[in-house]
Amino acid sequence: MIRKLVIYILLVVFALFFLMPVYVLLATSFKPLKEVGLVRMWFPPNEFSFDGFVKAFNKLAPNLRNSFMLVIPATLLSAVIGSINGYVLSKLKFRGSDFLFALVLFGMFIPYQSVLFPLIRFLQDIGLYGSIWGLVLVHVVYGLPITTLIFRNYYSEVPTELIEAASIDGAGIFKTYLKVLFPISLPGFVVVVIWQFTNIWNEFLFAVTVTSDPTKQPITVALVNLAGSQVVEWNVQMAGALLAALPTLIVYILLGKYFLRGLLAGSVKG
């Protein structure tokens, strides 16, 4: 009984540690401008106001749209390509496939800063610099290592007999993928989609360097500009932060229960 009590007390302390800043975020975003300030940061709003949200939405709406235009194609493309790679690298062993896989994995550990400049030059060469599509391409490629890894691990649990049976029935490798593997890939896709959606949505360095035109920048860049402005409109800034966090929160709530299960089959199980 005492043990349970100790556990609860500890968990509540941790929960406070995690939630306190989130509370301030919420409280501030619903305050009218006159209540905003460091001194009253702690207190709940005296009167609820949606001014912060309205203002933030008006300022950020184009960037929110950009972020969706970026994150949806980039997530889906990197998931599909990762799934095909995972299939080829787990089920169709050929000479050098292990080496190829190892090579792909290394891409996970490359510091983004180190490839930034040649990358930008290349995007300029092919005329995609400064556009959302350039950013989509970058995120698809830099997502490949993790999506390939997750799908490869996921497919390696699928019995090889299933694949062989399909091939005896005369299905080619593409048909086998489409008819046998793809329909059972949902849990793998869920993990990959959550992972990629969250990471691409929140990414900043590529976003700020690849797109320089403010009307084409995704939400994270616009938020930093908003946060860095001299005017102390914290209600607007905090409301903007909440608006920016909302899509990932929704994705996590909708798909979250598969996430834990997927992680088990994913990249981090030793």
Place this chain on the structure above:
Amino acid sequence: MSIKLRYLLVFIIPAMLLYTVFIIYPLFDSLILSFFSWPGVGSRTFVGFKNFQTLFTGSYAKELFNAFLHNVYFFLLLILLELGLGFLIALMLASKIKGAGVFRVITYIPNMIPLVLVGFMWGLFLNPQVGLVNQLLKLVGLGGLAQPWLGLENTALTTIILVNVWRNLGFYVLVILAAILDISPDLIEAAYIDGANNWKITWRIIFPLTFSTFRTLAILLFIWSFNIFDTVYALTGVQAGPYRSTDVLGTLFYRTAFGGLGSGAVDMGLGASVTVFIFMIVMPVSILYVYLVEKRQRSA
């Protein structure tokens, strides 16, 4: 099953092509660039090992060593906190208490806030005069401890690491929890029947059976600790103040390659040599990680 190589190539070549153009080529470009001097525009001048000399024994030696040690400190403290606290919280969540699901979501909430905003938010909370943290300390009678956390040389780096822990701990909790839940409950039941206490079960059964997860996480933490950039950038900027006390290899790279307010001449070549140094540290550990993943595949 036999497959024709050309079908295979059709399948995998688009991905590999993209990968080569976007990852392998830029990486080699950086490597080559480290032997040149280049202000970012115009032509490159071949300088041989001069960049590395400047870096290791020349005018940047002190800054490089300073930043490197901070990365090491980053890694050690992250191991202790992310894995230690992660294990503790995961154990509590695994012990069939009511509301475990709610706590699990709560620990993961900070992960959903964009990192750059985490920096902005914590910058406000850590404000020396009216920030949340100091007010809280005063509230519980520890006002004497209140200080400009990010403004003092001996607290700034640790503070940044703690902010990092706040942001990411949920991820480690989730992964470790998943590993713990993967252990067969019969095993733990049997140990209880044999009279083992919680302490023994934790260290004789749960820890050994989840050890491989800890190992993998430690490797990933190592790699991330040496690639760290965003958090420092968001909290103390590229100057990594005060007096470079929060400088890491990532911010040092940024200053040498892209410059920054008040920093000296920009040389992409010198920046590239910092990258090569980071890569030389991270590469062997990455190989170890890939090896472990491969081994698991074989045994699976």
